[in-house]
Amino acid sequence: MAQGIDRGRTGLPGGKPKYSIFSLARNAASYHQDWQRAWRAPEPKKEYDAIIIGGGGHGLATAYYLASVHGMTNIAVVEKGWLGGGNTGRNTTIIRSNYMWDESAAIYDHALKLWEGLTQDLNFNLMFSQRGVLTIAHSWGELREMSRRVHAIRLNGIDSDVLTPEEIKEKVPLINIDQSIRYPVMGGFLQKRGGTARHDAVAWGYARAADDLGVDIIQNCEVTGMIRNGGAIAGVETTRGTIKAKKVGVVVAGHCSVLGEMADIRLPIASRPLQALVSEPIKPELDTVIMSNAVHMYISQSDKGEMVLGAGVDKYNSYAQRGSFPVPEHMIAAAVELFPILSRLRMLRHWGGIVDTCPDASPIISKTDVKGLYFNCGWGTGGFKATPGSGHVFADLIANDRPNNIAAPYALDRFQTGLLIDEHGAAGVAH
């Protein structure tokens, strides 16, 4: 477990009964009728010290760390739908920290260190599995670029190993390394500490632990406007009435431009559909996550046995939470060449989410010109992996009204200074 990170008051300090093998056995005896609600359903108060807009993983993590690390417990998370109903519950759950630039290494590895121990911190089984993430290359050019990236990643103290096609075949027997296919496997690099987690559990775990510390989690409550007092934020208008607060954090992923507009802030964000699908479940066959940036395909096997496949981003802006057919069609055609057994599987579900993409493929964690109003967005196709780190540094920004060293490079002013963090190469899906 990571040293030197203030992980907060861990293990449900507020008084909720702990989840354990003993509580499971006790509740089995009463036919599971006596479980306590995981979180309350409070009416919104008239005023809070801080409001977090967006009940996805990032918003709930922010609220949890505000309460557990910074002692701010008079706060609310306001969610227009249900917890995790946005991208948190729609993603393919890949976690890794093998990004190229120092700024990215700092935030994504901060997150990975928090993941390693989060189940214990939250007393909630997140099914965090460090099964390794293997990124494959399909051309000499890609392979050379990959080697350069591996050196940069290692210089930041992050694990990364180059694998030959034969080593890949040994690790992933299902893969086809025949060099005559359209996307031949020329090599790859592996982050052994990478892996997956159960996405819903992340939202539920943070929600339960935040509620335990007194955070009000208010679902079915859409923010429809921002209230300003001169140059400062004073609260929000919602479908359940006006709620006042001198600090408001906006963490709404694909809808951040909509919320920005409410505060007269124009964000450099394009919101686009990203699609994924799962097959019918089969017996355990794949114990590593495989990514191909050239194909825009990533695949893993869920604990239920489904093959989870992610596709590339659609090239048009949308809020419709669905994408076009050619994108998954292209991905499946290449995936079947790489993993021939996929041709025998039936597709079970297919869905889309709206991701918030920044011009430099890096997020925004920032104060704004409106005092007390903060934005955390732009995580695009890859923000699930950052959930704990993002919440941790965003809570710090909101509590102290200044970014810490990890968050500082992600301020909005980088689009004026030109100090961009170009991570297009490391984003699993180009955008």
Ligand SMILES: Cc1cc2nc3c(=O)[nH]c(=O)nc-3n(C[C@H](O)[C@H](O)[C@H](O)COP(=O)(O)OP(=O)(O)OC[C@H]3O[C@@H](n4cnc5c(N)ncnc54)[C@H](O)[C@@H]3O)c2cc1C
């Ligand atoms: C198909 C797909 C696959 C992906 N795969 C991966 C992956 O493998 N690994 C990875 O790291 N990332 C992945 N991502 C990206 C990842 O899912 C997101 O970056 C991350 O989940 C964003 O979390 P969030 O909490 O910011 O957003 P969300 O979970 O979307 O939460 C934002 C919440 O804000 C709410 N909201 C919006 N407007 C309002 C309003 N006006 N008032 C109140 N509430 C509002 C929404 O209802 C939503 O619940 C994927 C995304 C998709 C769509």
